[in-house]
Amino acid sequence: MTPSARIAAAIEILDRHLAGSAAEQALTAWARSHRFAGSGDRAAIRDHVFDALRCLRSFAALGGAAELPTGRALMIGALRDAGISAETLFTGEGHAPAPLSASEARPPPTDLPPNVALDCPDWLAPLLEDSLGDDLPPVMRLMRQRAPVTLRVNLLRTTRAKAQSALADEGISAVPHPLADTALHVTENPHKLRNSPLYLDGRIELQDAASQAVVAMLPLTGAARVLDYCAGGGGKTLAMAARAPARYVAHDIAPQRMRDLPERARRAGIRVDLADSARVASLSPYDLVLLDVPCSGSGSWRRAPEAKWALTPARLAELQQVQRQILDETHEFVAPGGVLAYVTCSMLRAENGDQVAAFLRRAPGWQCTVQRRFTLRDGGDGFFCALLTRVPR
Numbered sequence: 001m002t003p004s005a006r007i008a009a010a011i012e013i014l015d016r017h018l019a020g021s022a023a024e025q026a027l028t029a030w031a032r033s034h035r036f037a038g039s040g041d042r043a044a045i046r047d048h049v050f051d052a053l054r055c056l057r058s059f060a061a062l063g064g065a066a067e068l069p070t071g072r073a074l075m076i077g078a079l080r081d082a083g084i085s086a087e088t089l090f091t092g093e094g095h096a097p098a099p100l101s102a103s104e105a106r107p108p109p110t111d112l113p114p115n116v117a118l119d120c121p122d123w124l125a126p127l128l129e130d131s132l133g134d135d136l137p138p139v140m141r142l143m144r145q146r147a148p149v150t151l152r153v154n155l156l157r158t159t160r161a162k163a164q165s166a167l168a169d170e171g172i173s174a175v176p177h178p179l180a181d182t183a184l185h186v187t188e189n190p191h192k193l194r195n196s197p198l199y200l201d202g203r204i205e206l207q208d209a210a211s212q213a214v215v216a217m218l219p220l221t222g223a224a225r226v227l228d229y230c231a232g233g234g235g236k237t238l239a240m241a242a243r244a245p246a247r248y249v250a251h252d253i254a255p256q257r258m259r260d261l262p263e264r265a266r267r268a269g270i271r272v273d274l275a276d277s278a279r280v281a282s283l284s285p286y287d288l289v290l291l292d293v294p295c296s297g298s299g300s301w302r303r304a305p306e307a308k309w310a311l312t313p314a315r316l317a318e319l320q321q322v323q324r325q326i327l328d329e330t331h332e333f334v335a336p337g338g339v340l341a342y343v344t345c346s347m348l349r350a351e352n353g354d355q356v357a358a359f360l361r362r363a364p365g366w367q368c369t370v371q372r373r374f375t376l377r378d379g380g381d382g383f384f385c386a387l388l389t390r391v392p393r
C-alpha cells in the first residue's frame, strides 16, 4: 500500500471508531475486509489510528474540524502536526484520499488553547494540574507520544546482560532501563519479540518500566505468603515471584482475566495459586497483599488513548468508590507487621494520596511507610505505590 492509501485506510477506521466502535474492533474489521494488506501495512495503519487517538483534540483542530472530529480532519491534522503538507498525500489518485476542500485547505490555527495543544480533556485539566503542578505540560506532551516498548527480564532464568545479548543475536536491540534492574528498553525491531525464543521460553515478558519499579519497591524478602488481589493477567504476580520465593496467591473479581496466568507462570518457572474469594480468606493472613486496583489509567493513556476521552467525572467517582471498597475488604487479610501495597497506574491525587489518607483515617493501627508517584518524566508509565504497614499490637 502507498503512504496515501494507508492514510485513507486510517480515515475509514477512525470514522468507524468515531461512530461508536472500539478502535481495536474497527482495526480488526478493516483488516478482515482488506486481506491483501500485509503486516507492514497493518502496523503502519494502526500507528496512524493510535497516534490520532492520543492527539485527538490537537489533530482535529489542526485539521480544521468544526464541532466533532472526523477521520479526515484527524489525518490532515496529523500530517500538519508532523510538518508535512497534507496536499502531497491527499491527491485523489489511486487509493489516496480525495484532495482537500477549500475549507480544509485553509491554514490551521497557529496558537491552539493549552488544553487542545496538550490533548487534555477540559474537565480533567484542573485535577491533573492539582496532582502534577508544573509537570503538567511536559507530562501531557509525553502522553501525546507512543509508549516505549519495555521488557522485564526474568531473573530466575537469565540475567539482564545475557538477555540483552541474546536479543541482539536475533536482531532486537535493547538497552538497560534506569528505572528497574530487570528492565530493558527495546530500541530496534520490537515486532520480532512475539516470536523470539526468549519470549516463548519465559526469559522475558513485556512490562512497563515503572510497573517493574513498583514491584521492586515491595517488601518481598522474607515474605512467606503473598496475595495479588487484583491480579488481572498476572503481570505483577509473575514479576514478584521472579524476585523472591514465597507462596503466591492470585485473585481477581473477573477470574477469566487470569486465564493465561498458569501457562505464563509455567513458562517462567514460577508457581502461582489461583484462588476465589473464599480461598483467599481461608489462606490469610498474608505478609504482603498487593492491591493493583482498577483506576482511571491516567498513567497509561499512551497505550490506551481511548480511555483518556472516555473517562467522565461519574466514572472517576465510581472508580474511587471501588478503590475504597477494595482497601476496606482486604486489609484484614494482612498479618500484623505485614504490608498492604496500594498501587494504581494513575497520576490523579484523588485515586492516590487522597485514598491512602482516607484509609489511614478509617483504619487505626496502620501507617504509610513509603509513598512514590511515577510520571512519564521518569521514563515509564505513570504509577503510584503506597506501602501501608499493619502496626503489630
Ligand SMILES: C[S@@+](CC[C@H](N)C(=O)[O-])C[C@H]1O[C@@H](n2cnc3c(N)ncnc32)[C@H](O)[C@@H]1O
Pocket (backbone or CB within 6 Å): 229, 230, 231, 232, 233, 234, 235, 236, 237, 251, 252, 253, 254, 257, 292, 293, 294, 295, 322, 326
Ligand atoms: C489494574 S488491573 C490489574 C493489572 C494486573 N495487576 C497486572 O499487573 O497485569 C485491575 C484488576 O482489578 C480487577 N478488579 C476490579 N474490581 C475488583 C475487586 N473488587 N476485587 C478484585 N479485583 C478487582 C479487574 O478485574 C482488573 O483485572
